[in-house]
Amino acid sequence: MTRVRVAVDAMGGDRAPDEIVAGALRAVDEAGVDVVLVGPESTLEALLPDGRTPPGVTILDAPDVIGMHDDAASSVRTRTDASVVRCADAVRDGLADAMVGAGNTGATMAAALLRMGRIRGINRPAIAVPIPRPGGVPQLLVDGGATVDCSPEWLVQFAAMGRAYARVRLGVDDPEIGLLSNGEEPGKGDEVRKKTFALLTGTPGFVGNVEGRELMSPRPDVIVTDGFTGNVALKSLEGAVRTVADMVFGVLGRDELKDAARVVAPALLEVAGELDPDVTGGALLLGVNGVCVISHGSSSARAIVNASRLARDCVAAGIVDRVKESIGRAG
Amino acid sequence: MTRVRVAVDAMGGDRAPDEIVAGALRAVDEAGVDVVLVGPESTLEALLPDGRTPPGVTILDAPDVIGMHDDAASSVRTRTDASVVRCADAVRDGLADAMVGAGNTGATMAAALLRMGRIRGINRPAIAVPIPRPGGVPQLLVDGGATVDCSPEWLVQFAAMGRAYARVRLGVDDPEIGLLSNGEEPGKGDEVRKKTFALLTGTPGFVGNVEGRELMSPRPDVIVTDGFTGNVALKSLEGAVRTVADMVFGVLGRDELKDAARVVAPALLEVAGELDPDVTGGALLLGVNGVCVISHGSSSARAIVNASRLARDCVAAGIVDRVKESIGRAG
Numbered sequence: 001m002t003r004v005r006v007a008v009d010a011m012g013g014d015r016a017p018d019e020i021v022a023g024a025l026r027a028v029d030e031a032g033v034d035v036v037l038v039g040p041e042s043t044l045e046a047l048l049p050d051g052r053t054p055p056g057v058t059i060l061d062a063p064d065v066i067g068m069h070d071d072a073a074s075s076v077r078t079r080t081d082a083s084v085v086r087c088a089d090a091v092r093d094g095l096a097d098a099m100v101g102a103g104n105t106g107a108t109m110a111a112a113l114l115r116m117g118r119i120r121g122i123n124r125p126a127i128a129v130p131i132p133r134p135g136g137v138p139q140l141l142v143d144g145g146a147t148v149d150c151s152p153e154w155l156v157q158f159a160a161m162g163r164a165y166a167r168v169r170l171g172v173d174d175p176e177i178g179l180l181s182n183g184e185e186p187g188k189g190d191e192v193r194k195k196t197f198a199l200l201t202g203t204p205g206f207v208g209n210v211e212g213r214e215l216m217s218p219r220p221d222v223i224v225t226d227g228f229t230g231n232v233a234l235k236s237l238e239g240a241v242r243t244v245a246d247m248v249f250g251v252l253g254r255d256e257l258k259d260a261a262r263v264v265a266p267a268l269l270e271v272a273g274e275l276d277p278d279v280t281g282g283a284l285l286l287g288v289n290g291v292c293v294i295s296h297g298s299s300s301a302r303a304i305v306n307a308s309r310l311a312r313d314c315v316a317a318g319i320v321d322r323v324k325e326s327i328g329r330a331g
Numbered sequence: 332m333t334r335v336r337v338a339v340d341a342m343g344g345d346r347a348p349d350e351i352v353a354g355a356l357r358a359v360d361e362a363g364v365d366v367v368l369v370g371p372e373s374t375l376e377a378l379l380p381d382g383r384t385p386p387g388v389t390i391l392d393a394p395d396v397i398g399m400h401d402d403a404a405s406s407v408r409t410r411t412d413a414s415v416v417r418c419a420d421a422v423r424d425g426l427a428d429a430m431v432g433a434g435n436t437g438a439t440m441a442a443a444l445l446r447m448g449r450i451r452g453i454n455r456p457a458i459a460v461p462i463p464r465p466g467g468v469p470q471l472l473v474d475g476g477a478t479v480d481c482s483p484e485w486l487v488q489f490a491a492m493g494r495a496y497a498r499v500r501l502g503v504d505d506p507e508i509g510l511l512s513n514g515e516e517p518g519k520g521d522e523v524r525k526k527t528f529a530l531l532t533g534t535p536g537f538v539g540n541v542e543g544r545e546l547m548s549p550r551p552d553v554i555v556t557d558g559f560t561g562n563v564a565l566k567s568l569e570g571a572v573r574t575v576a577d578m579v580f581g582v583l584g585r586d587e588l589k590d591a592a593r594v595v596a597p598a599l600l601e602v603a604g605e606l607d608p609d610v611t612g613g614a615l616l617l618g619v620n621g622v623c624v625i626s627h628g629s630s631s632a633r634a635i636v637n638a639s640r641l642a643r644d645c646v647a648a649g650i651v652d653r654v655k656e657s658i659g660r661a662g
Contacts, residue, residue, distance in 0.1 A: 134578050145513055148521040182476055182562035185400075190479040190559045212566030216574045228521040229563055231513035232556075235543030236564045240571035243547045244606075247465050248579055251598045263591035267582045275575075 003034045003056070004312040007096035010039035011065040011083040012103020013299045020102060021047040023304025028056040031309040036096045038062050039083045060095070062086040065103075068297070072106025076114055084108055088115035091290040098291035098311035100282070102299040108292065109146055109285055116290035119320070121327040124150070125287035126158045126227070127294060128165050129234060130280040133216050134271065137170050138280055141180075141215070143227040144234055146285065150226035152195035155179070156203075157327065161286040162222040163205050164326035168317040169284070169310075176220035177203075178210030180229060185209070192226070212236075241275060278303040281310035286323060291315055334365045334387070335643040338427035341370035342396040342414040343434020344630045351433060352378040354635025359387035362640040367427045369393050370414045391426070393417040396434075399628070403437025407445055415439055419446035422621040429622035429642035431613070433630040439623065440477055440616055447621035450651070452658040455481070456618035457489045457558070458625060459496050460565060461611040464547050465602065468501050469611055472511075472546070474558040475565055477616065481557035483526035486510070487534075488658060492617040493553040494536050495657035499648040500615070500641075507551035508534075509541030511560060516540065523557070543567075572606060609634040612641035617654060622646055 008024040010017045017039060024035045025048075034056045037044050041061040045051060053059060062083040066075045076085055087099040088111040101108035113125055129144030142162035147154065159177050166175035179197055181189040186197060188209050200206045207220050215223065215237055225233070248268065252261035273279065282295040282303070291314045295307040339355040341348045348370060355366045356379075365387045368375050372392040376382060384390060393414040397406045407416055418430040419442040432439035444456055460475030473493040478485065490508050497506035510528055512520040517528060519540055531537045538551050546554065546568055556564070579599065583592035604610065613626040613634070622645045626638040 134574060148513060180563060182479060182559050190557075193559070212563040212568075213570030213573075215567050215570055217570065225563075226521075228513050228524070229560055232511060232543040232560055233563050233567045236546050236567040237543075237571045239544030239546055239548065240568045241575055242544075243465060244572055244575040244579075247602050247605075248575075248599060251602055252595060254598065257595050257598060260591040260594035264583060264588050264595060267585065267588060268579060271578050271582055274578075 003032065004098065004315045005034040005036060005096045006308050006311045007036040007038055007060070007087040007090040007099045008304065008308070009084045009087045009099065009101040009103055009108070010037045010044055012101045012108065013295070014297050015300065016103065017043060017047060019299065019301045020304055023301035024308070025054065025057065026301055027305045027308035028054065030305045031312055033308050033312050035308070036060050036090055038087045038090065039065070060086055060090060066107045068104050070104060070107065072104060072110045076107055076110040084111045085115060088112050088292070092116050097315045098293065100293045100295060100304065100307045100311055102295040102297060102304065105145070105294055108294050112285050112288045112290065112292035116288045116292070119287055119289050119324055119327065122157055122287040124154050125285055126161060127283045128162060128286050129230070129283040130169070131215055131237070132275045132277070132280055133218065134274055136218065139216065140166055140169065140222045141230050141234060142222060142224050142286065143230050144283060145227045145231040148226065148228040150192065152192055152199055155192070155196040155224055155226065156199045159200055159203065159206070159222070159224045160326040161323050162224060164322040165284060165286060165319060166221045168314060168319055168322065170221055172221050175205050175222055176207045177205045177222045177224060178207050178214060178220040180223050180225035180233065181209035181211065183209065184211060245272060279306060282307035284310070284314060289320060291319060334363065335429065335646045336365045336367060336427045337639050337642045338367040338369055338391070338418040338421040338430040339635065339639070340415045340418045340430065340432040340434055340439070341368045341375055343432045343439065344626070345628050346631065347434065348374055348378060350630065350632045351635055354630070354632035355639070356385065356388065357632055358636045358639035359385065361636050362643055364639050364643050366639070367391050367421055369418045369421065370396070391417055391421060397438045399435050401435060401438065403435060403441045407438055407441040415442045416446060419443050419623070423447050428646045429624065431624045431626060431635065431638045431642055433626040433628060433635065436476070436625055439625050443616050443619045443621065443623035447619045447623070450618055450620050450655055450658065453488055453618040455485050456616055457492060458614045459493060459617050460561070460614040461500070462546055462568070463606045463608070463611055464549065465605055467549065470547065471497055471500065471553045472561050472565060473553060473555050473617065474561050475614060476558045476562040479557065479559040481523065483523055483530055486523070486527040486555055486557065487530045490531055490534065490537070490553070490555045491657040492654050493555060495653040496615060496617060496650060497552045499645060499650055499653065501552055503552050506536050506553055507538045508536045508553045508555060509538050509545060509551040511554050511556035511564065512540035512542065514540065515542060576603060610637060613638035615641070615645060620651060622650060
């Protein structure tokens with residue numbers, strides 16, 4: 001069986017290139033993929049063990065790097081030598097089966113969208129972000145920030161794509177889809193939500209409106225929203241988790257509690273690991289004509305291994321074809 | 332000095348009428364207010380100590396009760412004998428200086444809006460929800476759910492009202508206002524946010540866009556958003572805090588950790604208390620021509636005491652006049 005080839009943007013992310021390259025090299029063994037390292041050749045070669053390209057690794061030279069604060073769309077349009085653009089080109093041209101990027105999210109999305117193209121029948125892309133849940137498989141939020149202004153029709157497409165992806169990502173046969181709203185009752189929501197609710201009613205898996213408190217909860221499998229609301233909700237969760245964790249470890253750091261803290265801290269850190277974004281494997285950009293996994297900006301080597309594993313599984317499951325089929329049915 | 336008179340919807344909330352009446356009676360001493368208990372006379376009399384009305388308490392008969400699942404607007408329009416409607420009437424007619432309600436939030440808002448009326452120059456009301464922060468005064472989210480579809484001009488009004496209220500509520504002279512968006516850069520946001528950002532630029536206290544992770548953080552004092560996004564963000568926070576708290580206490584409940592847990596649990600519960608919504612005092616409905624404090628649905632007696640105290644402070648500070656002035660300046 002041919003190994004899946006993953007193009008990794010070696011220059012993207014707060015800890016690039018060192019951690020990204022280290023993760024990509026580990027992915028060859030740990031995720032069982034071939035890796036195409038994309039970035040300035042001399043920079044990458046200096047990071048290889050003994051300066052040699054190991055088996056399963058190739059280097060694709062890309063002299064330019066789009067930074068975290070560069071304008072995404074215009075940079076991708078004009079800077080065709082940039083590592084993230086060459087990653088997307090590698091997928092488009094068949095040099096790789098999937099790409100992984102941890103850099104400027106806007107640029108990664110723009111590169112995938114502009115170089116791989118959109119799937120016919122999809123108006124706008126959406127990011128399927130895995131939301132960690134205690135002790136279980138993650139929940140998928142679609143859209144986590146790709147398309148900020150959404151029509152009801154686009155949200156319906158997000159639901160169809162999210163359902164197709166949930167089968168692959170969560171291993172659920174009949175994924176449940178909820179529409180994020182300001183109340184569970186059918187009449188709740190702004191104008192966009194009310195129209196979307198009407199369009200989704202009766203479609204497979206649709207369970208109705210869900211509130212923000214259903215994020216991180218056992219049900220549903222997929223929560224659909226526009227990219228603006230999705231981004232706000234994700235960052236609200238992230239901030240709250242961090243605030244509470246800081247409070248807990250602040251208490252455990254007190255002098256008078258230190259003996260007891262030494263007993264409970266390892267178990268607390270272990271369950272906290274269930275919420276670690278490095279473990280979840282990254283987000284998938286849905287609606288583009290290729291596999292593009294977006295890992296978070298502070299990705300460690302471990303995050304890149306997990307993102308590569310996710311990319312491999314998406315390629316193996318034929319996710320692009322599954323999404324195409326879902327839209328054919330929905331349309 | 333005349334005591335502030337607070338009309339309490341005795342029938343609103345999951346724990347009504349017992350906890351609500353108990354809280355209202357305690358508020359006479361603990362918040363130093365006179366209380367008008369609003370609900371079915373015989374029900375309320377049965378809950379009074381020795382069946383007698385204590386000093387500082389009066390009963391206002393309201394035979395009807397709007398339930399949690401009744402349609403808010405139509406119920407308020409047609410059921411003028413309902414306790415929440417009579418509360419708002421009491422404020423409008425000068426029988427009380429403020430109202431406190433913990434029932435159906437939509438009905439409480441509708442009653443205040445329809446019976447007290449809107450402040451001239453305000454197009455739509457907004458709820459200022461206090462977001463607890465560890466060890467500090469709360470942050471205010473405006474709007475927490477009153478107006479789900481917002482124009483940029485209405486969001487600018489929310490900012491002006493929020494700033495006026497933050498002076499009273501947080502005791503800050505020059506409150507900072509952030510616009511909730513999907514990134515901090517000025518170009519971020521959906522169409523509504525981009526237009527709002529342009530209108531707010533240069534107005535006093537405006538610090539620009541803020542992300543969801545700034546909720547619960549030390550800055551800014553006020554975060555402005557539409558009621559749809561605000562509700563989703565609030566409930567996302569609430570769900571995340573609960574999930575993490577459940578994980579922590581789940582670990583501490585393990586047999587092998589029980590001795591250490593006994594040492595750290597009291598300190599953890601104490602800091603968790605800083606996030607307890609019963610303590611924050613409730614949300615204020617901004618933009619109506621009277622003081623209406625909305626307490627959460629599961630309000631305990633303690634929550635009602637704190638909501639009454641907030642109502643008293645808002646009356647004493649002349650919040651309605653302060654909001655009118657802020658709109659005069661902004662308009």
